[in-house]
Amino acid sequence: MNEREALERRREALKALPAPSAPADGWTRLQRALRRERRSRWLGRASLMAAAAALAWIVLEPSVGVTTRRAPQNSNLAALMAGSKALEDELGSMPEPEVVNVEDADARAELEDEVAWVDACLHDLGSAAPEAERAALWKIRISLQKSLLKARRPDSALVSL
Amino acid sequence: MDLDEVLARRAQEGDEKALEALYRAHANAVYGLARRLCQSGAEAEDVMQDTFLEAARSLKQYRGDGPVVGWLKRIAARKALQRYRRPRPAEPAQDAEAEVPPLPLDARMDLEPALARLSAVSRSVVWLHDVEGCTHEEIAELMAQTPSFSKSQLARAHARLRIWLKPEDGGLP
Numbered sequence: 001m002n003e004r005e006a007l008e009r010r011r012e013a014l015k016a017l018p019a020p021s022a023p024a025d026g027w028t029r030l031q032r033a034l035r036r037e038r039r040s041r042w043l044g045r046a047s048l049m050a051a052a053a054a055l056a057w058i059v060l061e062p063s064v065g066v067t068t069r070r071a072p073q074n075s076n077l078a079a080l081m082a083g084s085k086a087l088e089d090e091l092g093s094m095p096e097p098e099v100v101n102v103e104d105a106d107a108r109a110e111l112e113d114e115v116a117w118v119d120a121c122l123h124d125l126g127s128a129a130p131e132a133e134r135a136a137l138w139k140i141r142i143s144l145q146k147s148l149l150k151a152r153r154p155d156s157a158l159v160s161l
Numbered sequence: 162m163d164l165d166e167v168l169a170r171r172a173q174e175g176d177e178k179a180l181e182a183l184y185r186a187h188a189n190a191v192y193g194l195a196r197r198l199c200q201s202g203a204e205a206e207d208v209m210q211d212t213f214l215e216a217a218r219s220l221k222q223y224r225g226d227g228p229v230v231g232w233l234k235r236i237a238a239r240k241a242l243q244r245y246r247r248p249r250p251a252e253p254a255q256d257a258e259a260e261v262p263p264l265p266l267d268a269r270m271d272l273e274p275a276l277a278r279l280s281a282v283s284r285s286v287v288w289l290h291d292v293e294g295c296t297h298e299e300i301a302e303l304m305a306q307t308p309s310f311s312k313s314q315l316a317r318a319h320a321r322l323r324i325w326l327k328p329e330d331g332g333l334p
Contacts, residue, residue: 010322010331011291013272022192023206027184030213031177037214 035110043117077131080138087145094152104151111148115141165229173220184213187230191237197288198241200281205241212237238289242303245282275325283318290315 023029118141125134165186171179191212195205215236216223223232276284282304289295289303290311297308297315304311326332 006323006331006333007319008331009329010272010319010326013330014276014287014292017272017276019189019193020196020202020205022188022209026188026192026206026209027181030184030210031181033210033214034177034180034217037218 032106035106039110039114042114077135077138080135080142084138084142084145087142087149091145091149091152094149108148108151111144111151115144115148118144166225169220169223169225169229172217173223180217183216183229187233188213190230191233194234194288194293195237195241197276197292198238198281198285199244204244208237208241211240215240234293238293238295238303242285245285246305270325270327272322272326272330275322275330278325279318279321283314283321286311286314287318287322 118137122134122137122141125137127134165183168179168183168186172183188209192205192209195208195212196202199205199208212233216233223229270278276287279287285304286300289300290297295303297311300306300311301308322331323333328334
């Protein structure tokens with residue numbers, strides 16, 4: 001066997017090696033990573049929205065920096081808080097969902113984490129924070145609660161708030 | 162338009178089921194390549210996941226000018242070989258590998274262990290050139306090296322395989 005034939009034989013042997021199979025849980029792990037990515041993009045956008053709302057309040061509120069007077073709680077913020085409370089009650093009254101598959105359970109857990117994150121932000125802001133900033137977070141909270149409601153009961157007809 | 166292109170278009174529009182179908186169709190091919198280019202199964206799994214994450218992000222850039230599996234494999238090869246651009250203390254030096262003496266016939270090995278004995282860079286060049294059909298220019302681009310580097314790596318790797326392998330797998334008689 002000359003060198004050229006030996007080289008061809010090595011190449012054929014290489015091509016004939018058995019191909020290793022991808023791990024069985026590869027898609028589940030990829031799906032989780034995709035959701036983590038989407039979530040971090042979402043959190044980035046939510047932070048930007050909150051920052052933009054705070055900036056808008058500073059620009060549009062003439063009394064800022066001049067007086068320590070608290071803006072009166074307007075009906076918009078109160079309505080958002082009441083809406084979120086109603087959704088919370090609705091979620092609380094629903095039976096604990098059965099785990100149909102891991103992906104759905106993961107998606108619900110992520111939405112619950114995001115609601116908890118918004119709650120932590122609202123807590124950190126405190127009631128003295130600019131109203132527009134708090135309203136932006138309450139809107140995000142409501143949107144997450146609606147998604148959670150949908151995830152727990154896909155056929156539910158949501159009453160618009 | 163073939164099935165892959167249809168799936169790629171639907172995945173571009175955010176259809177996760179289409180992305181899953183693409184994953185299931187090509188995961189073995191991508192993982193198989195990654196496993197050959199990486200040092201361990203865990204590294205290959207990371208490369209595979211990074212490949213599909215990047216593919217999901219950049220599906221809009223896929224123009225359908227070649228098979229989807231080829232596009233995915235290029236991403237996987239780039240990601241796997243990026244690891245060798247960084248210093249790797251655990252990697253045996255090329256010179257040390259070159260000092261391995263020729264093996265007597267009764268100590269010759271099968272192809273799989275012989276391949277594993279090559280350095281990661283040499284093994285990658287052999288695999289990309291001889292199995293995947295990449296040119297030296299393409300390998301050089303993936304490795305941020307010159308085509309001459311790729312050619313010399315391939316020649317040295319084959320010289321070693323010739324010494325290590327049994328004759329029936331292309332080793333010295």
